[in-house]
Amino acid sequence: MANVVIAGTQWGDEGKGKIVDLLTQYAHCIVRFQGGNNAGHTLVVDGRQFIFHLIPSGILYENKKCLIGNGVVLDPGVLLGEMKELAENGLKVSPDKLMISENTHLIMPYHNRLDLASEALKKTGKKIGTTGRGIGPCYADKIIRKGIKIGELLDKDLFKEKLLENIDEKNYILTKQLESDPVSFDEIYEQYRKYAEDLAPYIGNVSVELDNARKSGKNILFEGAQGTQLDIDHGTYPFVTSSNTVAGNACAGAGFGPSHIDAVIGILKAYTTRVGEGPFPTELFDATGDAIQKKGNEFGATTGRKRRCGWLDGVIAGDAVRLNGITGLAITKLDILSGQPTLKIATEYEEGGERLACMPGNIRRVERLKPVYEELPGWDEEIGDVRNFDDLPAKTQDYVKRIEEITETPISIISVGPDREKTLLLKNPFEE
DSSP, rough: OOOOEEEEEESOOSSSHHHHHHTTTTTTEEEEEEEEEEEEEEEEEEEEEEESSSOGGGGGSSTTTTEHHHHHHHHHHHHHHHHHHHHHHHHHTTTTTTTEEOOEEOOHHHHHHHHHHHHHSSTOOOOOOSSSHHHHHHHHHHHHTOOOOOOGSSHHHHHHHHHHHHHHHHHIIIEEEEEOOOHHHHHHHHHHHHHHHHHGGEEEEHHHHHHHHHTTTOOOEEEEOGGGGGGGTSSSTTTSSSSSSSHHHHHTTTOOOOOGGEEEEEEEEESSEEOOSSTTTTTTTSSHHHHHHTTTBOOTTTTEEEEEEEEEHHHHHOOOOOHHHEEEEEEEEEGGGTTTSEEEEEEEEEEEEEEESSSSSHHHHHHHHHHHHHEEEEESSSSSOOSSSSGGHHHHHHHHHHHHHHHHHEEEEESSBBTSSEESSSGGGOOO
C-alpha cells in the first residue's frame, strides 16, 4: 500500500497528465486536489487524444475510483461536458467511478464575468494572464466565506438564499465598478438546479472514502494542476494561480492526513515553458526557442495559447524539490531536445552583481534575474523508441544524470514521447 502525490515543478504544463495516467495502473484511487478548469491534462491512448480539465486522468482505466477533492473549484457545466464526451467515446462515467467532495466550491457564472471584466480593465503590463474561467473569484469567495459548495446544491432553500445574496453583491460590482452587464438570478438558479439533478449521485464525502481506501490497503494517487512556480504562496506572485499547487495541499485539498503520504513525484519537463504573463528567466527569444516550441507542440491545453519556451531552469527545479518534498523526478519531453547541438541548464541567477540559488520573493527582483548557464553537449539521435535507460545515447544519459546532480533527486521516470508506452519507468513509487 502506498499513497503518492504528483506535483508540477515549473509553471505547469510539465506533462503531469501522462505520468498520472502511467501510474494509475498501480493505483486504486486517483484524486484531484486543487485548481479548476484553468488547467488541462492531455493524454494520448491508442492514438486517441483526450484533454481533461476537471476529471482525474485515471478515468480512462477500468475499475479505478476517481475523486474530486474539496480543494478544487468546479464548473459543473465543464464537468458534465467532459462526462458527455467520454460517454460518446464509449467510456460512461458512473457514480461508481467518480465521486465529488460535498465541500467542493462551485464556479458560478458571475465568477467568470468578474474574472474577465476585472482583467479587461487592467492596463497593459499589469494583466495577470488569467484564463478567464472564474477560478480566482471563486477562490476569493471561498476565503471570504461567501462561496457555494456543491453539496449545498442539494438543499434547495439554502442554495437559493446564498445565490440571492451573491447576485445582489456581484451585480453591484459588475455594473458600478467594472462597467459590465448584470447577471440574472432566475437563469442561474434554473441552470444550477438542473446541475444538481445531474450531479447528485456523484456527491459524497471524499475524505471518508479515501480513509476507508487507505485502511483497506489500497494505493492512492493524488494529482494537482499547474506547477510550483504558480503556487499562490511560493510562486512568482502575482503572476500565479489562486490556490496552493505544492504537494502539501494534497492533504488539505482532499481531506487526507499528511502522515499517510509515502512519496512525491515531481514532474520536470526537459526544458521550461510558461503560458501567459509573468517573469521567465530562461526564456528563449531566438530560433532555438521557436524550434523547441514547434517540435514540442507547445500550446496550452486549456487556452490554446502558445507556450513560451526556454532552457531548463535548475534553480526552480531545486526550489520545487524543497517545497514539495520530492522523492523522485519524472523527466518529460526529453525527446524534444534531440537535434539540439548544445543544451543549457540554469544553475544560478545573477541580479545586481549577486548570485542567487533560489527564486526571490520580490517580483521586481525576479524580473531582473539573469540565468547563469552550464552548457552540455546535445545529441542527434531520436530516442522515441528507446525503452531502457542504458540504450539512451551517452550524451542523453549525461544530461539526465546532471539533472539528478543539480536537484539532488533521483530520476524515477523518463518520457520519450506522448504515448503511454513511450516511457522508461526506472523506479515505481508504488513498489518502494
